[in-house]
Amino acid sequence: MEQPMMLTENDEKVRKALEKTRELSIPDEKTMPVLMKLLEEVGGSWSLVKLDNYSALIDAVLSVDEDKKKLSEGSSNGDRGNNKLSEGSSNGDRGKNPKVIDSPVSLKKSYETRSAVSGSSVQVVQNNNNGDRKRKYRNRISDITKGSESVEISLVDDVGSEDAPKFTYIPHSIVYQSAYVHVSLARISDEDCCANCKGDCLSAELPCACARETSGEFAYTNEGLLKENFLDTCLKMKKEPDRFHKVYCKDCPLERDHDKGTYGKCDGHLIRKFIKECWRKCGCAMHCGNRVVQRGISCKLQVYFTQEGKGWGLRTLQDLPKGTFVCEYIGEILTNTELYDRNIRSSGERHTYPVTLDADWGSEKELKDEEALCLDATICGNVARFINHRCEDANMIDIPVEIETPDRHYYHIAFFTLRDVKAMDELTWDYMIDFNDKSHPIKAFRCCCGSESCRDKKTKGSQGKLERRKIVPTKKQSGSKVVAFKRK
Ligand SMILES: C[S@@+](CC[C@H](N)C(=O)[O-])C[C@H]1O[C@@H](n2cnc3c(N)ncnc32)[C@H](O)[C@@H]1O
Numbered sequence: 001m002e003q004p005m006m007l008t009e010n011d012e013k014v015r016k017a018l019e020k021t022r023e024l025s026i027p028d029e030k031t032m033p034v035l036m037k038l039l040e041e042v043g044g045s046w047s048l049v050k051l052d053n054y055s056a057l058i059d060a061v062l063s064v065d066e067d068k069k070k071l072s073e074g075s076s077n078g079d080r081g082n083n084k085l086s087e088g089s090s091n092g093d094r095g096k097n098p099k100v101i102d103s104p105v106s107l108k109k110s111y112e113t114r115s116a117v118s119g120s121s122v123q124v125v126q127n128n129n130n131g132d133r134k135r136k137y138r139n140r141i142s143d144i145t146k147g148s149e150s151v152e153i154s155l156v157d158d159v160g161s162e163d164a165p166k167f168t169y170i171p172h173s174i175v176y177q178s179a180y181v182h183v184s185l186a187r188i189s190d191e192d193c194c195a196n197c198k199g200d201c202l203s204a205e206l207p208c209a210c211a212r213e214t215s216g217e218f219a220y221t222n223e224g225l226l227k228e229n230f231l232d233t234c235l236k237m238k239k240e241p242d243r244f245h246k247v248y249c250k251d252c253p254l255e256r257d258h259d260k261g262t263y264g265k266c267d268g269h270l271i272r273k274f275i276k277e278c279w280r281k282c283g284c285a286m287h288c289g290n291r292v293v294q295r296g297i298s299c300k301l302q303v304y305f306t307q308e309g310k311g312w313g314l315r316t317l318q319d320l321p322k323g324t325f326v327c328e329y330i331g332e333i334l335t336n337t338e339l340y341d342r343n344i345r346s347s348g349e350r351h352t353y354p355v356t357l358d359a360d361w362g363s364e365k366e367l368k369d370e371e372a373l374c375l376d377a378t379i380c381g382n383v384a385r386f387i388n389h390r391c392e393d394a395n396m397i398d399i400p401v402e403i404e405t406p407d408r409h410y411y412h413i414a415f416f417t418l419r420d421v422k423a424m425d426e427l428t429w430d431y432m433i434d435f436n437d438k439s440h441p442i443k444a445f446r447c448c449c450g451s452e453s454c455r456d457k458k459t460k461g462s463q464g465k466l467e468r469r470k471i472v473p474t475k476k477q478s479g480s481k482v483v484a485f486k487r488k
Contacts, residue, residue: 007036013046020054023302023317024140024156025424026061034061053142053152139164144303144383145171150296153383155303155312162305165312168380171296173412176332180370181410185281192406193281201278202289210290213276213402218290225323226275226399226416234273234399235418238430245271247362253336253372254358269362274411276402293401293414297327303386306426308448311351313426314386320421326396329355329384329413331377335369339376346378350445353377353385359400360408371409384415390428392453395421398429 007014014035021031035049038060042048049057139157141164148171155164175181194201194208201208202218211218219230237244246268249255255264278290286295300317320326331353334342339354354376361367377385387396401412415429433444435456447456 007032007039017049017054017057021058021061023154023300024058026058030064031057031061034064055140055142058140139305145169149382151298151300153297153301153303157305159305159307162312165303165386167378167385169382170330170380171382173330173333173375174380176334176338176376178335178338178370179333179373179410180368181333181373181405182407183404187405187407188279188281189406192276194278195281195283197278197282197284197288199285200288201282201284208278208282208284210276210278210282213274219275220289220292221323222289224289224292224325225321226325228323230273230275231323231397231416231418234397237270237273238397238432241270247271249361249367250365251367252361253367253369254356256336258337258340266362269358269360272359272400274359274400274402274408275414279403292325293328293412294403297383299324299326301327301383301427303383306388308450310388310448312386313388313428314383315424315426316421318423320417322417322419324417324421326415326417326427327382327384328401329375329377329398329415330382331355331375331385332380333410334374334376336372336374337369339374342376342378349378353381355398355413357409357411357413359411363408373409375413387415387427387429388449389431389433389447390449391430391447391451391455393451394428394430395419395425396427396429 014032017035018028018031022028035057038049038057039046042056139155139160139162141155143152144155145151145153146169148169157164191209191212194210197204197208201210202220202222207216207218214230217227219226221227248268249266251263252266255266256262257264275293277292277294278284278288279294282288284290299320302315302317303312304315305311306313316326334354336356343354354374356374358372361372375381395418396415397418398413398415400408401414402408403412415427417427421427428449433447433455435444435447444456447454449456
């Protein structure tokens, strides 16, 4: 008699497989028996199990759940015979029974095909009880970044109802057409860099020129977290902007009536606190503690389909301490006019993704159109395009970061955690929408944030219902907000 395959969690290969399924919140107890069965089926071939980022294993584990569900549905219909859970393929009744695991040959064939479509939604072809072949979509993309970030970011849809989001993943913002973003070494003066530094600026006896922006103290701790006092001041500025200094544009792009070519009164732009990171002209190394955002995403993140009616959302797969850099807001860099034109042409999509870069708008007498910029992640963007809004008690904040140019028409927007965040918690951001601003020409979405302090009072009792409405910023509050337009 053949000996059953013995697997232990200490086995390196098993450990790696379990890591993958844990990312999808599948407990090890559920994975282990399926993994053993799968290995038996494929003749112990780990290369088949690992193929396409463990898709065979993940599918097999998820199929067990689906099959159990079908079995219980079937038994309540008095249809027990046809829905018996198939233990492999030996009963010759495949047409009627949902499959648990394919034969090695079909498995290999199916996953070879799947590898070719890796990065798009996975189509599972299943037989239903009547033997009809029906298509069911279960979105699970192992890495939406397509290898462009240093970590993989998966996308899962437990609800199983939604098509995979259509957008192009880009890890860095790109000028769409007319935006003026001029990055040049000549523009970086000696005061804006630390050419004489070496290694890690945070370990130096005295803070270098790059700490000047943050009053001679680096914004980051030696552990790579944003300092608490810096975070707290940024939060205060966001919550109580009227207590802080504002600057006013002569012709504010947010107040422009694009049809008449006239401008309303500027509501003012907060003088925001910037982080300034070391960059190319600096003498320090890439591991310098004052280079956090530019090193990119390092947390384990996942895009998932929310249950509350917010569409896709972003969650963390690991505990994150307060002050952790999560990701940057990446998108196409558009001028305000380009965004206006894009919005006019858009057919009122449910989700919108533009964010203004208005931190410097009031500091000049005249702001040219090619200098009034925003980031639009609708067509091209990174994982931040999935961050949903939460009123008042969001767990992240957006902070402007200067990296490659001291010219503040263009800067980075980085998200940091505002408190300790637990693994599997949704990552949220307060978009600063005034849901009660009836005078605004474009209505915001109906908020389903679930916060006790939700500002969208009129939606109380109607959570989960979605309306086709557009994000708009409040004119009274400040921060990296979505762009407003004057529309007839
Ligand atoms: C930047 S996107 C966030 C990702 C989006 N949920 C998706 O599926 O692509 C912003 C859009 O998400 C939705 N959204 C974000 N936060 C929400 C909330 N608290 N309640 C309802 N919808 C929300 C709105 O449709 C909004 O226009």
